[in-house]
Amino acid sequence: MDVMDPAVLRRVTAALRDARPVPYWLDDPGRPGALPALTGDERCDLLVVGGGYSGLWTALLAKERDPGREVVLIEAREAGWAASGRNGGFCAASLTHGFGNGLARWPHELRNLEALGERNLDAIESTVARHAIDCAFERTGEIDVATEPYQLDDLRERYEQATRLGLTGLEPLDRDAVRAEVDSPTFLGGLWDRRGVAMLHPARLAWGLKRVCLNLGVRIHEHTPGLELARSGASMAVRTPHGRVFARQVALGTNVFPSLVKRVRPYTVPVYDYALMTEPLTPEQLSAVGWRRRQGLADGGNRFHYFRITADRRVLWGGYDAVYPYGGRLGAGLEHRPETYRRLASHFFRCFPQWEGVRFSHAWGGAIDTCTRFAAFFGTAYGGRVAYAAGYTGLGVGATRFGGDVMLDLLAGERTERTELAMVRAKPLPFPPEPAAWAGIGITQWSLARADARGGRRNVWLRTMDRLGLGFDS
Structure with a gap:
């Protein structure tokens, strides 16, 4: 210290x-007002849980793929209030949390990952211009x-x-x-x-995406937390404080908040x-x-x-x-x-x-x-009816749009250039339970600070974490 x-x-x-x-x-002063909370039950084709970048991009892309798809988005507070509205505003093309992390983990597909990242950033720039998002x-x-x-x-x-x-x-x-x-x-x-990399106003990007989603016909309910996810016949049901949403498919963009798929929680x-x-x-x-x-x-x-x-x-x-x-x-x-x-x-x-x-x-x-690989991971649950993306580790301003496309590909059951990636098919190692997580993260933080003070020399602990594919990014 x-x-x-x-x-x-x-x-x-x-x-x-x-x-x-x-x-x-x-x-x-340009912050938009909150939209009404859900009261009663809703039915839709796709329910998106989370009103940050991950959820907003997923809802927008879903409507662009199929304008007739009924899409509902629920947000526990207001769109963009959490990490999407308070980050540094660095919108990077990298999907792998930087070139070095990508090379260490996916060396054989890094060139393709870099190309996909460049296309993703170009698409963000195009969306901002096309919809006149003032960010x-x-x-x-x-x-x-x-x-x-x-x-x-x-x-x-x-x-x-x-x-x-x-x-x-x-x-x-x-x-x-x-x-x-x-x-x-x-x-x-x-x-x-x-x-x-592009610089932008992060909250205004979120508010702009919210506006675009509404214009495309997405029904958004703010101050509507998703409390529980369960099967309901041929559909999925998400319980909220004042009603349920029944949907054929669900995309979870809750990131730092506990996933409605409980087995995903140890990964972040x-x-x-x-x-x-x-x-x-x-x-x-x-x-x-x-x-x-x-x-x-x-x-x-x-x-x-x-x-x-x-x-x-x-x-x-x-x-x-x-x-x-x-x-x-x-x-x-x-x-x-x-x-x-x-x-x-x-x-x-x-x-x-x-x-x-x-x-x-x-x-x-x-x-x-x-997460332990510092870059997003993806998956499905409930027989493919639910998709999730999480673990962006602070580099989600740009990568969440790519993650939205991945979730939609997974829900469609499609084999695409994205779903064939090792990055998409494999998951990071989960964090251990407490108190092991607390101790391991603490030792790693101390070791990283010590490496900074010693000319970058990594101690035995860090070298071991590197070999295991574990770690903790500052």
Whole structure:
């Protein structure tokens, strides 16, 4: 844990003094009103459970495939209120949580996975334009930056591996080149993915998808949690507080929340992630750093930061701490963590000393779902009548659209390019029960922090986790 100098503590405390404890993206006067909850029973062809990206994309794609299909979507609170409305707004083409993770797990199909990911991101861009979704979509790319010498070797190796696979679009940057793009004294080099990542306003994307779904005829009930899933003759039935939905098929997009298919629950655990948003910066403040092309950035540590500029000239700064609650219990108590906010603020000013005196307007946290392979997994239940996708591990802004297509393929019983993937056909290893999960995740977090402090050298525990295909992503 960082030991903070008293002078630094005073500085970050002042910078955080007026920060609102709410996600910046959701603190928006354009936020749509809630739709009425379900009262009574409904019948439909497809029921989608969950009103985040996963559920919204699935409902939208289902109507595009078959406009006559009756689709109902239920959401426990309001569309986009959870991870879909409070993430960093990085919409990546990667379906595998980055090139390195994909190469380690699916080397023989990575080229195909990369191509599918590029097509998926292109389709998201097309949907945003076609339906006039006002979510500040910008195809800026992302720069992974090295802040320690060993990370330069990691970036160089990734570039060489991608080149050998015939993948293009990556541009290595030396110290001067990366600082010409974004000037931080901590940057030693970088790798710029020019087309593989877009920046956007995450909540407005969710609200836009909700609007499109309604326009296509999807019936949406908010403040309607799905409580129980069971067979009902030739259909499935989902019980809610004030009625049931009977459907021929069900798609579950609940991600971090406990799955209605109980055997899926051991495959994910919740991890709390945190972010800060600055006040709007002046043109003079921005010129002190550059950043004219508005790329997203992330550093190369195991405990990494991600950061980007918004359309209204603010800087989002998030990541580093990843907090697992014992037993995987979700609750409001971990959504705000002052010690993490102070740590993030101190790291922000270390990265950008030019912005001394900048204040933060918002500070927030929330849970994401992770699994042991750090990339989404898929499956069916109840004889193929129910499909699910989960485990996006913080990279679901783009990949959830692909996951929606996978769920619809699985429900249709179709053999497609997607369903033939090893990534789709196999599942990650489940997490062990408590207290083993708590102990294992704790040891892994300690080991990752130790690796960051020791030039990236992974200890015996991490090397063993790598061999077993287990781990814990920060």
